[in-house]
Each structure stands twice: as C-alpha cells, then as structure tokens.
Amino acid sequence: MSSAQIEIQLIATLVAVACAIPGTFLVLRKMAMISDAISHSILPGLVVGFFLTQDLNSPLLILLAAASGLITVILVEFIQKTGLVKEDTAIGLVFPVLFSIGVILIAKNANDVHLDIDAVLLGEIAFAPFDRILIDGMDYGPKSLWVIGSILLLTIILLLLYFKELKLSTFDEQLATTLGFSPVIIHYGLMSVASVTTVGAFDAVGAVLVVALMIAPAATAYLLTTDLKKMLVLAVLFGCAGAIGGYWLAHYLDASIAGSITTVLGAFFLLAYLFAPGRGMLSVSYKQKRQEKEVHLLTFLLHLQNHEETSERHIKHLNEHINWHRVKARSVVNLALKNNMIVIEDGVISLTPKGSEFTRQAIEFIMSGKSSAIEEMKKKFFLFRG
Amino acid sequence: MDFTEYFTQVFNDYTLRTITLGTAILGAISGMLGSFAVLRKQSLLGDAISHASLPGIALAFLLTGIKSTDVLLAGALISGLIGTYWIRGIVKNTHLKSDTALGLILSVFFGAGILLLTFIQKMPDANQAGLDTYLFGQAATLVESDVWLMSLVTGVSLFLVMLFWKEFKLNLFDADFAHSLGFNTKFLDLLISSLIVIAIVLGLQTVGVILMSAMLLAPAAAARQWTHKLGAMVILSGIFGALSGIVGTAFSASGDNLSTGPVIVLVAACFVLLSFIFAPGRGLLFRELRYRKNRNDLEMNKTLAFMYNIAKGHENISHPHSVRILNNFRGYTRKSLKKLIDKEYIRVYNNMWSLTDKGFRQAVNMYNQSEDSYE
Numbered sequence: 001m002s003s004a005q006i007e008i009q010l011i012a013t014l015v016a017v018a019c020a021i022p023g024t025f026l027v028l029r030k031m032a033m034i035s036d037a038i039s040h041s042i043l044p045g046l047v048v049g050f051f052l053t054q055d056l057n058s059p060l061l062i063l064l065a066a067a068s069g070l071i072t073v074i075l076v077e078f079i080q081k082t083g084l085v086k087e088d089t090a091i092g093l094v095f096p097v098l099f100s101i102g103v104i105l106i107a108k109n110a111n112d113v114h115l116d117i118d119a120v121l122l123g124e125i126a127f128a129p130f131d132r133i134l135i136d137g138m139d140y141g142p143k144s145l146w147v148i149g150s151i152l153l154l155t156i157i158l159l160l161l162y163f164k165e166l167k168l169s170t171f172d173e174q175l176a177t178t179l180g181f182s183p184v185i186i187h188y189g190l191m192s193v194a195s196v197t198t199v200g201a202f203d204a205v206g207a208v209l210v211v212a213l214m215i216a217p218a219a220t221a222y223l224l225t226t227d228l229k230k231m232l233v234l235a236v237l238f239g240c241a242g243a244i245g246g247y248w249l250a251h252y253l254d255a256s257i258a259g260s261i262t263t264v265l266g267a268f269f270l271l272a273y274l275f276a277p278g279r280g281m282l283s284v285s286y287k288q289k290r291q292e293k294e295v296h297l298l299t300f301l302l303h304l305q306n307h308e309e310t311s312e313r314h315i316k317h318l319n320e321h322i323n324w325h326r327v328k329a330r331s332v333v334n335l336a337l338k339n340n341m342i343v344i345e346d347g348v349i350s351l352t353p354k355g356s357e358f359t360r361q362a363i364e365f366i367m368s369g370k371s372s373a374i375e376e377m378k379k380k381f382f383l384f385r386g
Numbered sequence: 387m388d389f390t391e392y393f394t395q396v397f398n399d400y401t402l403r404t405i406t407l408g409t410a411i412l413g414a415i416s417g418m419l420g421s422f423a424v425l426r427k428q429s430l431l432g433d434a435i436s437h438a439s440l441p442g443i444a445l446a447f448l449l450t451g452i453k454s455t456d457v458l459l460a461g462a463l464i465s466g467l468i469g470t471y472w473i474r475g476i477v478k479n480t481h482l483k484s485d486t487a488l489g490l491i492l493s494v495f496f497g498a499g500i501l502l503l504t505f506i507q508k509m510p511d512a513n514q515a516g517l518d519t520y521l522f523g524q525a526a527t528l529v530e531s532d533v534w535l536m537s538l539v540t541g542v543s544l545f546l547v548m549l550f551w552k553e554f555k556l557n558l559f560d561a562d563f564a565h566s567l568g569f570n571t572k573f574l575d576l577l578i579s580s581l582i583v584i585a586i587v588l589g590l591q592t593v594g595v596i597l598m599s600a601m602l603l604a605p606a607a608a609a610r611q612w613t614h615k616l617g618a619m620v621i622l623s624g625i626f627g628a629l630s631g632i633v634g635t636a637f638s639a640s641g642d643n644l645s646t647g648p649v650i651v652l653v654a655a656c657f658v659l660l661s662f663i664f665a666p667g668r669g670l671l672f673r674e675l676r677y678r679k680n681r682n683d684l685e686m687n688k689t690l691a692f693m694y695n696i697a698k699g700h701e702n703i704s705h706p707h708s709v710r711i712l713n714n715f716r717g718y719t720r721k722s723l724k725k726l727i728d729k730e731y732i733r734v735y736n737n738m739w740s741l742t743d744k745g746f747r748q749a750v751n752m753y754n755q756s757e758d759s760y761e
Contacts (some may be wrong), residue, residue: 027482027486030483030486031485032485032488032489033485033488033489034543035489036489040596056715080663082670084610084611084668086424086429087689088428088429088430089424089429091429092430092432092433092600092605093601093604093607096597096599096604096655097600097652097655099596099597100647100652101652103522103645103647104652107644121521122500131595135566186723206500208493208596209493209496211489212490212493212496212497215489216487216494217491219486219490222481222482222486223480251499252503253505253680255502255504255508256500258497259496259498259499259501259502260497260501262493262497262498262500262501263494263497263498263501265494265497266490266494269490273480278711279481281479298671337412
C-alpha cells in the first residue's frame, strides 16, 4: 500500500465515523430524510462560499455551506408550521429549489468558479491526498484529513458532553422538556452538527452519498440492537468496514470510491435485513410460521376437548372435521405428540392430562383477553416448539 | 434571444418545439400523478424512486450495450420498482421507519448507480458518453420519438386514472372503507405506485434523477391550496406542471448557460410560493386577513360585554357613562369603540358613552349564545 492509499482509507474512515454518529440520532428521531435535504441544499452556500474564498477547504466556506443546510431545516419547519402541506412535502419542496439555485449559480459563473458539479455531487476522494497542508516546506498531510478530523473531534466532544440530553430528548421529548432540557436547542444542535459534517464530508464522498454514510450504518445497526450505545458502536464499526471495504472494491473495479463505499454499506444492510437475529426477514418469517403452527395446535386441542365422541376424534377424519391438508394435519399431530399433549389409541386421539391443562389455561387467557400471556405459557408447556 | 423572438421560434424551430412539447407533457403527467403522491403522504417516495432508478440505467447499458432511450428507461423502471418494493418491505417487515427506508434506498441505490457509471466510463471501448445526462437531465437531448413515447405513456396513464377514478379516490381517502367494500386495495396501491414510477422514469431524461421529485411535488402542492376537490386538484396540478415546463423551457432557452431542469423546478417553486400566499381560503394572505378580522371582532364583542355589565346595573340602560372607565378594561381600543359606534351599538357624546337598545339586545344575545355553548 502506498501512503496515498493509506491516506485515502484514513479519510474515508474518518468521514464514515463522523457521519455515523449524527446519523444514528437522525434515524432514531425519524429525521433521516432531513439529511438528504441538507446534503442537497448546501450547494448554494458552497457556491457563494467558493466565490468568496476560492478554497474548498476553507473554514468560512464550510460555515457558509453549513448555514445554508440549517436554513433548509428552518424553511422546512416554517412551511410545515403553516399547515399548508405535510412535513414530507415541505422537505421535498425546499431542497430541490435550493439545489436548483446552486446548479444555476455554478452554470452562470462557470468561468469564474472552478467548481465541478459532478465533483460536488459525487466527490472525489481519490484526489484528496494531493491537496496537502504545507507550512514552511513541512508536509502536514492532506487538508481534507485535517478538516474531517476536526469535525469528527468536535462531534465526539459534543456527543460525550450531551449524550444524556440527546438520549432523553430522542426517546422522550416531553420528559426532557419537563426536566428543563430544551429540545429545541438539542434539535438545532444536532442539525448543525449534521450540516457541518455533511459539508466536511461532501468533498470526499459527494453530497448524495453523505446521506448513505449517515443512514445506512445506523439503519443496519438498528436492525441488530435496540441499545443506544451498542447501536452507536455498531454504526461506527459498519461505517469503518464500509469505508475500507468500499475502497478496495473500487480499487478492484477501477470505479468511484464513494459509489463503492455506498454499495458495500448497502450490502451490509441487505445482509442484516435478511439475517439479523430476531428482526431479519428470515427470522421473522420463521417466527410467523411457528406462530401459525402453534395456533393450529391450539385449535386442534380445543377441537379434541370439545368432542367426547370418538368419531370426531378419529385420526382419519381430521381433514374432514377441521378442514386441514394431510401434511399440515400430520405436522400438527406430530407436534402435539412430541409435547405429550395427546395420545393415539386405535386411531382415536385423546388429550393427555397435560394437554387438557394446557387447553384449559389457554381458553382462560383468551376469554380474559390476555392472549399475549399464552406466549409465556407456551414456554412452560412446550418441550419442542413448532 | 428575447421572448418575442422565442415565441416565433417555438412555432418554427423544430428542436425548440420538440423540447417545449416534451417538457409540457412531462409537467402535466407528473403534476397529475404527483397529486396522488402528495395526498398519500408519499411525497418523498418520488425522490427515492428517481435516485433508485440510476443503477437500472447503468445496468441496462452494461447488459445490452445499447444507448437508446427506451432500453435505458426500461432499466430505470425496473430498478425504480425494485427500490419501491424494497422500501415497502423494510417498512412492513422491520421496525425501521419510512424516512429511514427512503433515505437508505435512495442513497444506496444512487451509490450503486454511481459505481456502475464510473465502472462503465473506464471500460475501454464503451461509447458511454451521455449516460451522465441522467443525473441532471438534458432537455436538449429530447427528440421527436421521445415526445411520442411521453405522449403515449401519458395517454395510457390518463386512461387508467380515469378508468379507476372512483376506486383511486376511495382508496386515497379511506383505504379501510375501500377494502371493506371489496375493492382490491393492494392492486390499486400497486397500480398507482407503478404509474408514479413510470412518470418519474419519463422525466429522468429531461430534468434528471435529482430534481425529478420536485416535478412531482411542486405542482401538486400548489394545486392543493386552491381546491378541496380531488378532480380539480389533479387537473390544476397538471396545468401548473405543464406551465412550469413551458415557462421553464422558455427561460432556459432565452438565457445563456441555463440548464432546463433547474429552471423548470424554480418556475414550479414560484407557482408554489404564489399559491401559498394568494390562494383564497388556505393561502397565508387571506388567513392573516381572517385572523385580523376575528381578533377585531373579538375585541369589539369583549368591549360590548364589558359595557353591558356596567349598563345592566342601571335602570335606564342608556344611562351615559364616562369613556374613561373603559381604560381599566384591557380589551378596549379606540378602534373597537369606533366599530361599536358604526354598528350603532353605542352612542358617544361628550366623552360619555351609552348603550343603544340595539347594542343591549346584541349583548344579551351574545351572553345567551355563550351560555348555550357551555351546556
């Protein structure tokens, strides 16, 4: 690995971490789309800042662009407060307008502004190592490394200082207000951090892909845990893994680094979406199947309890009486047998004492409207689950 | 080129006519279908879908090697639909909220699209030039066959919307009721989402991936302010959309270096702004006027009630009192006093006021009403 490669990966990792932290809170506060709006609408701020400073890494430009991100948030809230349109429509109206203004400003001044619209949108992290800080001939590393490094440091300090307040206002805004924290200040604080991070990250990964770095790691982490601290740590880890994995994917394909970081993050999410324990698609559909079978089992036991006569309880008549397919009927009977809830004598099924006790308790819970308690009860009675 | 020149050109110049027609049709169809998106509270879905269609464009080119609009748009359509259903799947199957699902699919698909586009660009012999016009769109690339395609799709969508009008309307405002009446709400959802995806894909070439969502939202948000009727809203929204297309194209053709997409979006945004302010009923201007009137009426009534309470203690209700005693009362202003005189509820003479019969009756009525409302 050359030193440029290491520097690129370092910048990508820092950007990913700096994005993952505010991203986690945005996802939890159901404001993920605000980051999309901010990332688009920093464009006019950027252009104006570039007019004034002629330097993409200047702090003034970052502040101006971040301010135009904050203006978006304020505008969205203002439009929403008028009650003329819903919040999502307000977001969808504001950012294309600001973005359009930015695009037109760039096009109008193409000769004066050496700002490539593609670069703003997609970023070019591959060039980041070439723009270095040189003081008295000493090389202090790439500029964007310093920029994103200071933003990350600021974010971490703010996170550590205000973790309790952030957590409380995210999960219980009313309680936070009663306790005397101002949710408004925390809200705008978070929005400011998100704006500054977006601006700091855009020149590495581009305006649109900042959104991916903010949301994808947090969403993946949210599928795996519901503990805020664990979620933050996981999001940061996914961000880092995505940054480094994405770099090498891009290296291999000779394609955009930002695009491949996003693609890797998307792949992480897909994996979590399918396989996350407890919440992934597979585990959800497995649970649903099991639930379905156990409901069938209960129906079957109730049927047995209601009918004294042997004709109703004959194994051959099962499909006729409760209208089940042969395969389904067999799997339900097998489950009941395995759990010692029924016995079969000469083809006639009867409940065991355990079976009738289970059925009795289940009916009681259903009658008293406590159907959810049946789940607890299942744990007591079942040797094998469906 | 100034405007008069422009208008003569529209009728003579083939390219300009094609582009104007194309953007007008696009504005109309996206405005009409956008009404449904806005009312279904799926405003940002358009943004997600348009971003999600990018990898489809790249893949279609990568697999077929053909750069014709139809092939690329078919790819865009497929990946847009996949994105839409994945968003639904995430919202339905996990505890992630719709905003996260939207933002995630939007950015991840877009990123994958960028990856593919840059991969294609670096392939040795691919004639890839022009694929990135889909990022911002380039109305100038519209040719007659594109306009025909747009008209065809618009016609089919219009036909479907009219055919299922009643069902769409019912499903829009009361999905549970529609379901209980036996309508296949799943099919209706699918149909309207697919139509919206198609409209978005149509617009990619003209206004691009990033700004297409505004074409969907802005005309509908503007039209919503003028009417409470779905039919009127859809038609109005179509008109706003078409006008944005035409005016936007005119502006961008007459100024130099103005890309069409952003200009159209800004024109549509002007429609929204004007509607927000000037729409009768909902608009901010009329609302402010109404608030003012209500506030003045309230102040006047409060003053009258105060006077009534003083006057009713006297045998003669028209017994004059000093205006000065009103100063203790906070709701009193000169304006409300003047209004009371204008309405002949009181008379003022030598800085003394007295209730008229009319004013007394009005005050009694006011009390009765307010007591009624408490019961």
